[in-house]
């Protein structure tokens with residue numbers, strides 16, 4: 155789900171060319187349902203924190219950033235706050 159409005163997306167696009175495409179890519183991605191609660195409200199997990207990825211994580215619920223290496227799981231559940239593979 156997109157969490158920011160059109161104006162914010164346009165501002166991000168100016169700062170990070172093609173970020174809109176990346177956000178759309180994650181929005182469209184077919185992710186696994188949660189292994190713990192079965193929710194479809196899940197996210198793809200990526201490591202590291204740089205400007206562009208922070209903004210992608212801010213813009214869509216389907217992208218989750220973590221500082222932990224290795225990632226605690228391939229996916230993250232937005233409903234029960236747990237990582238899973």
Ligand SMILES: [Zn+2]
Nearest residue numbers: 188191231234
């Ligand atoms: Zn869950």
